[in-house]
Structure formats: C-alpha cells, structure tokens
Amino acid sequence: MRYSKQRELITEIIKGRKDHPTADMIYNSARELEPNISLGTVYRNLKLLADEGVIITLETEDKRLHYDGDISRHSHFICNKCGRIVDLFRPAETPVELKEAGLTVTDEKCVYYGFCNCCNH
Amino acid sequence: MRYSKQRELITEIIKGRKDHPTADMIYNSARELEPNISLGTVYRNLKLLADEGVIITLETEDKRLHYDGDISRHSHFICNKCGRIVDLFRPAETPVELKEAGLTVTDEKCVYYGFCNCCNH
DNA sequence: CTTTTTGCAAAACCTTTGCACAACC
DNA sequence: GGTTGTGCAAAGGTTTTGCAAAAAG
Numbered sequence: 001m002r003y004s005k006q007r008e009l010i011t012e013i014i015k016g017r018k019d020h021p022t023a024d025m026i027y028n029s030a031r032e033l034e035p036n037i038s039l040g041t042v043y044r045n046l047k048l049l050a051d052e053g054v055i056i057t058l059e060t061e062d063k064r065l066h067y068d069g070d071i072s073r074h075s076h077f078i079c080n081k082c083g084r085i086v087d088l089f090r091p092a093e094t095p096v097e098l099k100e101a102g103l104t105v106t107d108e109k110c111v112y113y114g115f116c117n118c119c120n121h
Numbered sequence: 122m123r124y125s126k127q128r129e130l131i132t133e134i135i136k137g138r139k140d141h142p143t144a145d146m147i148y149n150s151a152r153e154l155e156p157n158i159s160l161g162t163v164y165r166n167l168k169l170l171a172d173e174g175v176i177i178t179l180e181t182e183d184k185r186l187h188y189d190g191d192i193s194r195h196s197h198f199i200c201n202k203c204g205r206i207v208d209l210f211r212p213a214e215t216p217v218e219l220k221e222a223g224l225t226v227t228d229e230k231c232v233y234y235g236f237c238n239c240c241n242h
Numbered sequence: 243c244t245t246t247t248t249g250c251a252a253a254a255c256c257t258t259t260g261c262a263c264a265a266c267c
Numbered sequence: 268g269g270t271t272g273t274g275c276a277a278a279g280g281t282t283t284t285g286c287a288a289a290a291a292g
Contacts, residue, residue: 057182063281116224143281164283
C-alpha cells in the first residue's frame with residue numbers, strides 16, 4: 001500500500017473521533033482540509049482500511065455503514081431515539097458453544113439497542 | 122393491521138425457515154405460491170412485521186438485511202467464507218456497565234464472525 | 243363505503259466502479 | 268517509467284415510495 005495524502009487524512013479523521021461516523025460524515029470532515037477530495041476516494045479508502053484491519057465497520061439499523069477507528073475488542077450501544085453510538089469496553093464473553101460446535105471465531109460484533117440518558121422518557 | 126393473504130404468506134415463509142433469508146429470497150419463495158406478489162409488497166410487509174416485533178432483522182457485512190422469524194433471545198454466527206448464518210441459543214450476557222451508565226437496553230444483536238466446520242481450511 | 247393493502251414502476255439512497263490523469267517511489 | 272491512487276461521473280444494488288386499482292371489514 002503506497003502513501004497517499006488522502007488516505008492519511010481519512011485515517012486521521014477516523015482515529016481522531018469517537019462518534020463512529022459514516023462515509024459521508026468522513027467525507028465532509030475531509031473536505032474541510034482537502035476540498036478536492038472525492039466521495040469515491042473516501043469510500044475506496046474506508047474499504048481498504050477496513051480490509052486491512054486498520055479500522056472497524058459497524059452495521060447498524062440505519063442502513064449506513066459506520067466506521068470506528070478503535071480496533072480494540074469492544075461492543076456498542078446505540079440509542080433508538082437519537083442514534084448516538086456509545087462504546088462499551090467490557091465486551092460480552094464469547095459463547096463457549098461456538099468452539100464446541102467447531103466454529104472458529106475471528107471477530108465479534110455486539111450491538112445493544114435502547115435509550116440513552118438524554119432520551120430516557 | 123388488517124389481514125392480507127400476502128402478509129400471511131410472507132410471515133409463514135419466514136417463520137418456517139431457519140436460514141435468515143434476505144428480502145429477495147423471501148420474494149422468490151413467495152412467488153412460488155403467489156406468482157403475482159410484488160417485491161414492494163414483500164419489503165413493505167417485512168418492514169411492518171419487524172416494526173411490530175413479529176420478526177427480527179439482522180444487519181450483516183453483506184450489506185443486505187436478513188430476516189429471522191425466531192424472536193427468542195439469541196445470537197448469530199456468520200461464516201466469513203460461505204456466509205452461512207447459524208443460530209446461537211446461549212446469548213452473551215448483557216454487560217452490567219450499560220445499566221450502570223443509565224442506559225436502558227431494549228434489544229441486543231450479537232454477531233460472531235469466523236469459519237464454520239465446512240469452511241475451516 | 244371507507245380504509246388499508248397491493249402491484250407496478252419510478253425514485254431514492256448508499257456504495258462501487260471505469261476511465262483518464264495525477265501522484266508516488 | 269511503471270504502478271498505484273485520485274477525481275469525476277456513471278452505474279450498481281438494495282430498499283422505499285407515489286399512485287391507481289383491488290381487497291378487507
């Protein structure tokens with residue numbers, strides 16, 4: 001993988017925020033510093049970075065892919081009302097049944113849905 | 122919610138299978154019995170059934186929504202190679218941190234990725 | 243008869259891709 | 268210089284939606 005200014009910028013943006021942005025949000029941030037960057041480039045690099053394991057993807061009910069620069073093992077909470085995504089650093093235990101069934105686990109994605117402090121009632 | 126032949130058929134199809142089909146798969150099944158059913162109707166009803174809690178949605182890395190007629194609390198395993206989705210009836214414990222943080226959990230979706238028996242090496 | 247649901251087709255939406263040009267090494 | 272990455276715009280695939288007709292109650 002060769003160096004590119006655009007890819008570095010995109011990586012910095014994702015690694016620098018904790019709000020699990022979508023491609024479009026990252027594109028908008030990127031354009032502030034690099035006004036000529038294209039949406040296609042953003043998508044291409046996000047896919048590349050995710051494939052390389054540099055970032056993580058989060059498939060949510062809003063049907064847009066969210067990205068997370070924190071690749072440590074953790075779960076997420078998503079508010080049904082405001083859509084806020086919260087990190088959860090004590091991940092759930094991987095069920096033993098999986099190993100028992102001969103399944104090799106490489107990755108896990110646990111998402112809890114509910115209402116956050118601001119949106120309770 | 123008024124009765125409709127199409128909705129009943131769609132519900133039966135999802136409840137009757139364990140392979141977590143996509144809208145398109147359900148559409149194809151439905152057409153075997155109801156050749157004039159439209160894809161729009163399938164999508165409309167799937168959304169309705171999911172909103173009503175009659176079925177569950179599964180957001181996966183393949184970018185298509187999968188549906189599950191089994192609404193009991195359980196997790197899923199998805200094979201990175203063949204895409205097979207396996208039910209896991211011992212769900213992970215919901216992290217206590219969530220309650221401690223004042224977050225109300227209404228739902229949880231845990232997906233484990235890896236390689237199934239058939240696809241191991 | 244009124245309201246909900248359907249089929250159809252078009253639109254919306256997010257994401258991917260082909261291509262010529264620019265950037266990297 | 269050869270190869271990889273970019274910008275642009277067009278295409279792709281899934282899901283949603285507007286509308287007139289059909290079905291339900």
